[in-house]
Amino acid sequence: MTTQITWCPGCTNFAILNAVKNIIKGKEKEFAITTGIGCHGKIYDYLDTSGVYCLHGRTLPVAFGIKMARPELKVMAFSGDGDIYAEGISHLIHMFRYDADLTLVVHDNRVFSLTTGQPTPTTEKGFKSKASPQGVKEKPLNPIKLALASGCKFVARASTLHPQQLQEILERAVEHKGFSFVEILQPCIIFHNDSEMIKKKAYKIEKKLPYKEAWEKACEWDYDDGGKIPIGIFYEV
Amino acid sequence: MRLNLLIGGQAGQGVNKISDIITNIIMKQGYFTFNYRDYPSLIRGGHNFNVISISDERIGSFESKLDGIIALNEKTLQLHKNKLKKGGFILTFKEFEDLGKNINISLAGALMKVLGIDKKLLIEKLKEELYVKGAVSAAEKGYQSQEVRFKLKKLNNKVSGMTGTQGIVQGAINSGIDFYFAYPMTPATGVLHELAGKAKKGRFKVFQSGNEIEAVNAALGASFAGARVMVGTSGGGFDLMTEALSFQGQSEIPLTIYLASRPGPGTGVPTYTAQSDLDIALRGGHGEFPRVVIAPGDPTECIEKTNEAIYLAEKFGALSVILSDKHLAESEFSSDRKPNKPLQIEIKRKIPGKSIVKASGYEHLFNGDTTENAEITRKNAEKRLKKYEEIKKEVKKFEMVKVFGNKNSKNLIIGWGSSKTVILDAISGLDWKFLQVLYLKPLSDEIKKEMEKARKVVVVEGNVTGQLGRLIREKTGIKIENRILKYDSRPFLSDKLREELKKKK
Numbered sequence: 001m002t003t004q005i006t007w008c009p010g011c012t013n014f015a016i017l018n019a020v021k022n023i024i025k026g027k028e029k030e031f032a033i034t035t036g037i038g039c040h041g042k043i044y045d046y047l048d049t050s051g052v053y054c055l056h057g058r059t060l061p062v063a064f065g066i067k068m069a070r071p072e073l074k075v076m077a078f079s080g081d082g083d084i085y086a087e088g089i090s091h092l093i094h095m096f097r098y099d100a101d102l103t104l105v106v107h108d109n110r111v112f113s114l115t116t117g118q119p120t121p122t123t124e125k126g127f128k129s130k131a132s133p134q135g136v137k138e139k140p141l142n143p144i145k146l147a148l149a150s151g152c153k154f155v156a157r158a159s160t161l162h163p164q165q166l167q168e169i170l171e172r173a174v175e176h177k178g179f180s181f182v183e184i185l186q187p188c189i190i191f192h193n194d195s196e197m198i199k200k201k202a203y204k205i206e207k208k209l210p211y212k213e214a215w216e217k218a219c220e221w222d223y224d225d226g227g228k229i230p231i232g233i234f235y236e237v
Numbered sequence: 238m239r240l241n242l243l244i245g246g247q248a249g250q251g252v253n254k255i256s257d258i259i260t261n262i263i264m265k266q267g268y269f270t271f272n273y274r275d276y277p278s279l280i281r282g283g284h285n286f287n288v289i290s291i292s293d294e295r296i297g298s299f300e301s302k303l304d305g306i307i308a309l310n311e312k313t314l315q316l317h318k319n320k321l322k323k324g325g326f327i328l329t330f331k332e333f334e335d336l337g338k339n340i341n342i343s344l345a346g347a348l349m350k351v352l353g354i355d356k357k358l359l360i361e362k363l364k365e366e367l368y369v370k371g372a373v374s375a376a377e378k379g380y381q382s383q384e385v386r387f388k389l390k391k392l393n394n395k396v397s398g399m400t401g402t403q404g405i406v407q408g409a410i411n412s413g414i415d416f417y418f419a420y421p422m423t424p425a426t427g428v429l430h431e432l433a434g435k436a437k438k439g440r441f442k443v444f445q446s447g448n449e450i451e452a453v454n455a456a457l458g459a460s461f462a463g464a465r466v467m468v469g470t471s472g473g474g475f476d477l478m479t480e481a482l483s484f485q486g487q488s489e490i491p492l493t494i495y496l497a498s499r500p501g502p503g504t505g506v507p508t509y510t511a512q513s514d515l516d517i518a519l520r521g522g523h524g525e526f527p528r529v530v531i532a533p534g535d536p537t538e539c540i541e542k543t544n545e546a547i548y549l550a551e552k553f554g555a556l557s558v559i560l561s562d563k564h565l566a567e568s569e570f571s572s573d574r575k576p577n578k579p580l581q582i583e584i585k586r587k588i589p590g591k592s593i594v595k596a597s598g599y600e601h602l603f604n605g606d607t608t609e610n611a612e613i614t615r616k617n618a619e620k621r622l623k624k625y626e627e628i629k630k631e632v633k634k635f636e637m638v639k640v641f642g643n644k645n646s647k648n649l650i651i652g653w654g655s656s657k658t659v660i661l662d663a664i665s666g667l668d669w670k671f672l673q674v675l676y677l678k679p680l681s682d683e684i685k686k687e688m689e690k691a692r693k694v695v696v697v698e699g700n701v702t703g704q705l706g707r708l709i710r711e712k713t714g715i716k717i718e719n720r721i722l723k724y725d726s727r728p729f730l731s732d733k734l735r736e737e738l739k740k741k742k
Binding site for chain 1: 415442444446448450452454456458459461463464484490591596
């Protein structure tokens with residue numbers, strides 16, 4: 001790869017890039033990826049595998065089309081939180097329903113970074129930015145609850161602060177037959193650095209959970225100030 | 238010989254179905270027919286009607302004056318009686334009210350007798366297609382109620398019927414499509430239905446997506462992965478797809494879109510017709526990138542031009558738009574002409590799984606990686622321009638325009654799309670030459686040459702701003718002052734158009 005990496009020095013996206021590189025290493029031709037638009041999307045340039053750099057919000061339908069035409073490919077769709085929870089939310093809900101055999105990897109930094117710091121649907125209440133000088137008034141979306149409520153059969157949350165577990169979760173997600181959803185807490189060190197908060201509150205989900213307990217665990221942290229943050233696979237069937 | 242018959246009733250009374258059956262029987266007798274379908278946007282009740290035009294010569298339209306009315310309800314009589322010619326006939330539901338759901342069949346029986354067609358043809362067809370209890374006796378009862386008025390003796394023509402929708406479907410299948418993606422929207426839905434019905438036996442798949450944005454992006458994904466794809470929609474859905482059209486321009490993933498128009502703006506008049514989406518077909522999507530826009534004018538052309546559109550999209554990594562409308566999509570045309578042999582469409586490009594392939598919506602290097610370099614940006618823009626020049630050369634192989642009528646005439650009509658066949662009927666026997674524009678992009682140089690040869694030029698189209706006229710002016714510098722525009726959401730009628738043309742002389 002000759003492409004110059006243009007993420008900020010120290011960007012947490014590197015942790016995701018490394019994990020994915022490890023997964024596809026030696027199997028580059030067996031994979032196809034899609035990306036949306038935002039900092040996450042740059043991963044398209046940094047991976048030596050087939051892929052489509054889609055428009056903002058459209059990573060999932062393109063990935064779905066690739067999988068339909070070439071079912072033998074392992075398909076990974078990458079997106080950001082603005083990308084999939086704002087612009088592309090309808091595609092996400094339909095994909096839960098279609099349960100196509102592909103993996104969605106959400107780089108959730110809880111902010112629009114490439115457009116310089118506006119709030120996204122997972123930004124906490126009160127967040128101040130140039131677009132929200134008086135602070136965000138709306139309650140954030142909890143994507144884990146959305147996935148569980150929508151019948152998704154592989155629901156996980158990873159964190160770039162826990163890189164080994166991140167790679168394990170992604171490996172399991174790629175192996176999962178059907179649609180797998182991996183929400184990654186990926187703090188933006190420039191516009192939304194909640195690394196300390198995540199470090200303090202994160203704990204690992206140790207065992208396989210039945211649906212009811214998965215739901216209760218998903219409710220422990222609502223992307224707000226309260227609670228502990230469970231990291232791991234919430235639900236897998 | 239020409240007859241125009243109107244069959245009307247409530248939605249759900251089987252007006253369209255029985256019109257279909259009658260038309261097919263008449264075609265089997267060697268007559269040319271045109272079956273126009275008029276219905277409002279509702280499911281049960283309301284007022285639906287078909288106009289069946291019959292001739293011993295080729296036709297592609299219906300006329301305003303009626304030779305007969307077949308009324309399945311009172312409202313049909315109230316609404317259409319004033320269009321009945323002097324001496325025209327009426328067949329009404331009143332004699333058959335006790336037959337309930339079979340009123341339509343009894344009236345078809347009555348019509349067979351009036352037209353002097355053997356009742357056996359109807360009974361056979363009913364057994365084949367519409368076997369409901371009491372159908373045969375209803376047909377018999379209707380037949381016995383009338384006297385013969387016309388004698389439609391059998392002719393030697395081999396005529397078959399097809400809608401524009403069926404033409405698009407045949408063209409797509411001939412092209413070997415692997416996937417059709419669509420979200421329901423009148424009048425494009427017919428293609429979704431027909432292809433879905435054939436998908437089980439075919440080698441292709443049909444997917445009804447969650448919305449139009451998903452449809453077009455999934456199509457782009459499948460196409461990237463090496464499939465031949467088509468997407469279908471109408472104006473509002475096309476609007477939603479336009480960001481993806483622009484993405485196509487940058488990523489160069491082959492894409493064909495079937496755009497079946499209806500009157501806008503907004504929801505407009507959803508079950509009626511217009512030719513008002515030429516502008517968006519030509520220009521939808523941000524940035525500058527090549528595309529092909531083709532407007533077939535009858536079902537045979539739908540077969541041929543769909544094939545050309547898919548061929549060009551694959552060959553050049555381009556966007557092809559097939560532009561139709563409700564009138565072409567849902568009217569049943571008759572023809573004794575066979576379509577041209579389809580072009581074989583091979584996929585020669587690299588596909589994922591076998592190679593590493595990248596496609597991007599960003600400006601990119603040859604390998605697909607992102608660039609913001611000014612020099613490469615400039616070269617890529619010029620590359621897209623050059624691609625269009627290559628497309629322009631390639632399409633010269635195809636019929637981009639057609640000339641009909643009196644080829645030596647100095648009076649020239651220019652038209653496109655569904656207006657084609659009605660113009661042909663309107664100028665029959667008159668001193669007019671008709672230039673049909675099939676390729677709207679690229680536009681043929683022949684148009685300017687024909688205009689220069691003519692003394693009088695009239696453009697005929699179904700919109701209020703004269704979109705083809707404006708396009709011709711943009712490309713040739715010539716303003717066409719003489720226009721016949723129709724924008725009441727109903728198609729042109731051949732007799733009315735003929736009167737208007739006579740005024741232009």
